[in-house]
Every structure is written in structure tokens, then in C-alpha cells.
Amino acid sequence: MIVCGAGVMGASVAYFLARRGVGVTVVERSGVACAASGKSGGFLALDWCDGSPLGPLARKSFALHAELAKQLGTDYGYRRMDTFMMSARERGAPTGGHRVPAPHWLDGAGVVTAALGTTETTAQVTPARFTAALLDAAHARGTKLRIGLVEGIARRDGAVGGVMLNGGETLDADAVVLAMGPWTGRAVGRLPLPSVYGLKGYSVTLAGADVPAHALFVDYRTADGRAFEPEIFPRPDGEVYVCGMADPAPLPDSPDGVEVSEVSCATLARAAGRVSSTLAAARITRRQACYRPVTDDGLPLIGSVPGVAGAYVATGHGPWGILNAPATGLALAELITEGAASLVDLRPFDPARLPAARGG
Numbered sequence: 001m002i003v004c005g006a007g008v009m010g011a012s013v014a015y016f017l018a019r020r021g022v023g024v025t026v027v028e029r030s031g032v033a034c035a036a037s038g039k040s041g042g043f044l045a046l047d048w049c050d051g052s053p054l055g056p057l058a059r060k061s062f063a064l065h066a067e068l069a070k071q072l073g074t075d076y077g078y079r080r081m082d083t084f085m086m087s088a089r090e091r092g093a094p095t096g097g098h099r100v101p102a103p104h105w106l107d108g109a110g111v112v113t114a115a116l117g118t119t120e121t122t123a124q125v126t127p128a129r130f131t132a133a134l135l136d137a138a139h140a141r142g143t144k145l146r147i148g149l150v151e152g153i154a155r156r157d158g159a160v161g162g163v164m165l166n167g168g169e170t171l172d173a174d175a176v177v178l179a180m181g182p183w184t185g186r187a188v189g190r191l192p193l194p195s196v197y198g199l200k201g202y203s204v205t206l207a208g209a210d211v212p213a214h215a216l217f218v219d220y221r222t223a224d225g226r227a228f229e230p231e232i233f234p235r236p237d238g239e240v241y242v243c244g245m246a247d248p249a250p251l252p253d254s255p256d257g258v259e260v261s262e263v264s265c266a267t268l269a270r271a272a273g274r275v276s277s278t279l280a281a282a283r284i285t286r287r288q289a290c291y292r293p294v295t296d297d298g299l300p301l302i303g304s305v306p307g308v309a310g311a312y313v314a315t316g317h318g319p320w321g322i323l324n325a326p327a328t329g330l331a332l333a334e335l336i337t338e339g340a341a342s343l344v345d346l347r348p349f350d351p352a353r354l355p356a357a358r359g360g
């Protein structure tokens with residue numbers, strides 16, 4: 001069995017397959033968690049997907065995250081958080097005071113407008129370390145990691161025959177899981193898969209701010225009137241992660257080619273500094289950008305590739321890929337090994353619900 005891509009989705013699928021005794025090779029072009037799975041917020045919410053087909057997947061995943069934090073035996077920054085909504089401006093301040101009791105460290109020009117979650121409903125992981133912990137645990141059960149660029153899926157009598165790598169080598173396999181994030185469609189040639197796009201966002205990490213486990217979602221207005229919603233997640237190791245700023249820039253060929261805008265990163269850091277004097281004094285340690293994988297209907301693709309026996313896909317999780325990786329991995333491992341998923345109903349995520357991007 002080959003899993004293409006060592007982001008959080010490939011790592012989770014590999015881990016749950018390995019737990020079922022399946023021999024897996026993960027093929028990754030650059031490095032483990034080198035793309036969105038290493039640069040995202042890692043915020044988790046129990047019930048924020050309720051009311052959408054993602055609700056049951058998210059609830060199962062939230063519970064699995066708590067189990068995995070115990071089972072994997074590695075500290076990757078999992079903890080529960082309280083979560084607040086704020087309103088802030090680059091210049092001036094919103095009128096009125098805090099609408100709900102505000103943590104003392106939010107001493108800047110922002111106003112806390114609502115409590116969005118508690119330690120019962122919201123949590124976090126550090127995504128790169130979570131992804132690595134899943135792959136390490138899979139490795140301990142025999143999973144291999146191979147650095148290589150997937151250039152196509154070999155087919156034999158209509159079924160999967162293996163994975164074609166650059167340089168002309170083919171790795172034989174009778175089942176392949178495609179988990180290459182926004183690049184999934186580019187790497188699979190004429191396989192009948194719906195379109196997967198990449199949506200770019202920026203983030204910075206700050207050091208030197210010792211603040212509590214409070215996640216912040218900020219309704220923010222820049223000095224020139226632009227509105228955006230920075231998200232601020234203090235991590236247990238003292239790092240504070242800040243993300244936001246969507247950018248329509250097209251997806252580059254490789255994660256190594258993702259460009260970072262200094263201006264966007266500076267805007268994000270300034271926004272964090274507006275809500276807390278501790279964050280204003282913190283120094284920027286990383287400026288980064290990544291692309292979340294999205295589909296035409298906003299729901300992930302989890303399941304069999306229509307008409308090609310042995311081909312499976314797990315991608316398109318948009319803003320909730322870190323949250324939803326555990327139930328996606330477990331459900332897909334069930335589908336592959338038992339023919340059906342019992343954990344969650346995968347029908348809303350069936351790749352066959354959307355037209356193929358190109359003829360198969």
C-alpha cells in the first residue's frame with residue numbers, strides 16, 4: 001500500500017493503516033509536514049462544524065485527538081483552550097468595553113466580544129509535531145518513508161498498479177492513497193478526480209510572550225479600512241502563532257516555491273500587538289505562507305476514486321484539516337481494509353459526488 005504525501009492527511013491514513021497491520025510506504029516529495037500541515041494553526045473545535053456534513057467527522061476527530069495525545073506517547077503540544085472573539089483596529093479602538101469577562105493579558109486596544117469555546121469544546125496541537133508523531137508511530141509499526149516526486153498513477157486493467165516517480169521508477173502497489181493536499185490533482189495524470197485548489201494564507205510565530213491557553217479570533221480593521229480576521233493561538237512551548245490574510249496567488253508547482261509576503265506578515269504581527277502589550281513586545285521568529293486544499297463544494301474528498309479499483313483519496317479539508325485528520329485517517333483505513341467505514345458516514349465526502357476535473 002502506498003500513501004502519497006506526508007502532510008497530516010497522509011500521516012493519519014498511514015498511522016491507522018499501520019495499526020491494522022497494513023504495510024505502508026509513504027512517498028513525499030519534500031519533507032514531512034513541509035506544507036500547510038506544518039504551517040497551520042492547529043486549532044481544534046468539537047462543535048464548530050455542526051450543522052454541516054462535517055459535523056460528525058469533526059466530533060469524532062475531536063475525541064480521537066484526545067485519545068491520540070495519550071496513545072502516541074509524544075508531546076506535540078496538545079492541550080485544551082478557552083477561546084474568545086475580539087474586535088480590534090490598527091488605529092483607534094472599537095467603542096465600548098469588553099462584553100464578557102476578559103483575560104487580563106488582553107490589555108491592548110481590542111474589545112472581547114464573546115466567549116466562543118471552553119476547555120470542553122476547544123483545543124490545539126502544534127501541527128508539524130502532531131504530523132511527525134503520527135508518522136513516527138506508523139514507522140514503529142513498519143511504515144516506510146520514501147522521498148520522491150509522484151508523477152502519475154500506474155494502471156493495470158483499469159485498477160491501480162503502482163505509483164510513477166520522477167526519474168522513471170514505478171513503485172508497484174495494488175492500492176494507493178492520494179493525500180498530496182492542493183497538489184493532488186496535479187500529480188495523478190488522467191485519474192478521474194474532482195478539482196482540488198490551493199487557498200493561500202500567511203502566518204507568523206512570536207517568541208518571548210508568556211501568555212495563557214486562550215485562542216483568539218479577531219475581527220480586525222487595518223488603518224486603510226481593510227477587514228480581516230487574524231487568529232491567535234498561544235502554544236504550550238511559549239510560541240504564539242498568528243495567521244490570516246487570504247491571498248489569491250496561484251499555487252506554485254512545489255511547497256518549496258511558496259512565496260512569503262513581508263508586508264502581510266508585518267500586518268499580522270501588528271494585529272497581535274494591538275490586542276496585547278505582551279504580544280506587542282514579542283519578536284517575530286518565523287514568517288510563512290501555505291495553501292489549504294479546497295474543493296468546489298467546500299467538503300473534503302475521502303473515499304474511493306470512482307472507476308479505478310485500489311485508488312483512494314483524502315484531501316480538500318480546507319480550514320479544518322488538522323482537526324479532521326484523525327477521523328479521516330481511521331475511516332479511510334476502515335474502508336480500505338474492511339470495505340466500509342463504521343466510524344462515520346463517508347457518503348457526503350464521496351469523490352463521485354463531483355465531476356472529474358479531467359476525463360479518466
Ligand SMILES: Cc1cc2nc3c(=O)[nH]c(=O)nc-3n(C[C@H](O)[C@H](O)[C@H](O)COP(=O)(O)OP(=O)(O)OC[C@H]3O[C@@H](n4cnc5c(N)ncnc54)[C@H](O)[C@@H]3O)c2cc1C
Binds near residue numbers: 037044203
Ligand atoms: C494559514 C492556515 C491556517 C490553518 N489553521 C488550521 C487550524 O487551526 N486547524 C485546522 O484544523 N486546520 C487548519 N488549516 C488547514 C490545514 O492546515 C490543512 O487542511 C491541512 O494541513 C491539509 O493537510 P494535507 O495533508 O491534506 O495537505 P498538505 O499539508 O499540503 O500536505 C500535502 C503533502 O503532499 C506532498 N506532495 C505534494 N505533491 C507531491 C508529489 N507530487 N509527490 C509527493 N508528495 C507530494 C507535499 O510536499 C505535502 O507534504 C490551516 C491552513 C492554513 C493555510
